Amino acid sequence: MDEDYYYNPEKTTYTFEERTGDPDTFSSGIGRIVLNFSHLESQLDTGIIQCLELDEERGRIITSELSFKNKVHLLSSLIKYLTPKWRFNTGDDDQLECWDKIVKQCFRSEEKRNQIMHSEWSGPYLRDMKANRVKYTAKAKKGLQKHIEPINSGDLLDIADYIIMVSVFVEEYFFVAESNNAVK
Numbered sequence: 001m002d003e004d005y006y007y008n009p010e011k012t013t014y015t016f017e018e019r020t021g022d023p024d025t026f027s028s029g030i031g032r033i034v035l036n037f038s039h040l041e042s043q044l045d046t047g048i049i050q051c052l053e054l055d056e057e058r059g060r061i062i063t064s065e066l067s068f069k070n071k072v073h074l075l076s077s078l079i080k081y082l083t084p085k086w087r088f089n090t091g092d093d094d095q096l097e098c099w100d101k102i103v104k105q106c107f108r109s110e111e112k113r114n115q116i117m118h119s120e121w122s123g124p125y126l127r128d129m130k131a132n133r134v135k136y137t138a139k140a141k142k143g144l145q146k147h148i149e150p151i152n153s154g155d156l157l158d159i160a161d162y163i164i165m166v167s168v169f170v171e172e173y174f175f176v177a178e179s180n181n182a183v184k
Helices: 014-021 024-050 054-062 068-082 095-117 153-173
Strands: 120-122 132-139 141-152
Touching: 024 054, 024 068, 024 095, 024 120, 024 141, 024 153, 095 132, 141 153
Parallel strands: none
Antiparallel strands: 120 132, 132 141
16 A cells, blocks of 8 residues: 655655745744643643642543643642642742632633634735734624734744743742642
8 A cells, every 4th residue: 555645744855944945933933832832731731640649641641631721620620629738839829819810821821822823824924924814703693704913923922922931830830849838
């Protein structure tokens, strides 16, 4: 049986630059959004596994099929359950208030990522490092609507930076300054 060459990129002998030309900041900005969101999702997985006190393999069995939204909800429920017994890294601030702020930032990160990933793009983004983000909606009340928003590579990096910042907030929430702070 012949292999489908186009679905087996390991067989190509061309470099990235030969296939696409020089890297551009617009495409790199989108790539950073993807990578940073993946890191955020990984931090949620780590938090869930830590709260459940599971080894990584068992924890990944639980988290691997969860949507981002369900990971945030599960981790929030675990934190609310554990807060009377555990001390999370919030300094003198209320642990649940701090977590609620992080939750809002997680959902904002998902919203911004989805806006970028689930849009159409028009314009010479490879040449001018900007494009129009085009999104269609079709709701019962207004019918078909076309939304156009100009985006440049700096805008994309702002989104990527926001997402990685939220990822760091999630990670730091679970830092324990002294081992006895996490005594259950």
